[in-house]
Amino acid sequence: MALILATRNPHKLREFTRLLSVTELEPLPDGIELPPETGDTFLENALAKARAAAAATGRAAIADDSGIAADALDGRPGVRSARYGGEHASDQENLELLIREVPSGTGLHYVCSLVYVEPRSGEEQVFEGRCDGLMSAEPRGAGGFGYDPVFLPLDDPGGRTMAELSDGEKDAISHRGRALRALEDWLSRRA
Numbered sequence: 001m002a003l004i005l006a007t008r009n010p011h012k013l014r015e016f017t018r019l020l021s022v023t024e025l026e027p028l029p030d031g032i033e034l035p036p037e038t039g040d041t042f043l044e045n046a047l048a049k050a051r052a053a054a055a056a057t058g059r060a061a062i063a064d065d066s067g068i069a070a071d072a073l074d075g076r077p078g079v080r081s082a083r084y085g086g087e088h089a090s091d092q093e094n095l096e097l098l099i100r101e102v103p104s105g106t107g108l109h110y111v112c113s114l115v116y117v118e119p120r121s122g123e124e125q126v127f128e129g130r131c132d133g134l135m136s137a138e139p140r141g142a143g144g145f146g147y148d149p150v151f152l153p154l155d156d157p158g159g160r161t162m163a164e165l166s167d168g169e170k171d172a173i174s175h176r177g178r179a180l181r182a183l184e185d186w187l188s189r190r191a
Helices: 010-019 042-057 078-083 091-101 167-173 175-190
Strands: 002-005 024-027 061-070 107-118 123-135 151-153
Touching: 002 010, 002 042, 010 024, 010 167, 010 175, 042 061, 042 078, 042 107, 042 123, 061 078, 061 091, 061 175, 078 091, 107 151, 107 175, 123 175, 167 175
Parallel strands: 002 024, 002 061
Antiparallel strands: 061 107, 107 123, 123 151
16 A cells, blocks of 8 residues: 655655655655644644645545754754744754754754544544654764754664664664654554
8 A cells, every 4th residue: 555645855755765664655746735834743733734635635645743852942943843943944054053052961852743644534543753862062974864963862872863873773763763663563453
């Protein structure tokens, strides 16, 4: 069964395709508008996108909303992670702002809400993943994207940032990896 992935983010499309070993993904068809991410939670935003994609295509769709939460900022940037430095801020600008505002050694958390919507039956399922870490003293690594160069995952005893991990190492501990494995497990039990 192929699922529609409700995103136009090329990083997410690559990551989701790599992580879902038994489920085929198709990108969101051109011309389908997704609602703006105006929810107060990751779940609200993911639900809105998955519902819109499923309704527009008549096919099962998945969507996620994910981001980083900093303890020093009372959970911000949270749902505003992609727009932390402003509506049109680049990944680099968002990262630089986080570096200025969050002390090294303080807690960071990657959070992912993933939603499956089947339009014919109306079925909706929610899967969540989380990866806890600390703020690095300086950005390191060339892999990953977004905030990965400053995120020191607690699951990696080597003290490497997410941007220093291989794709396989990152997938094993990441928030999206955990949510997508839960989705795939659920899908395999339904088959």
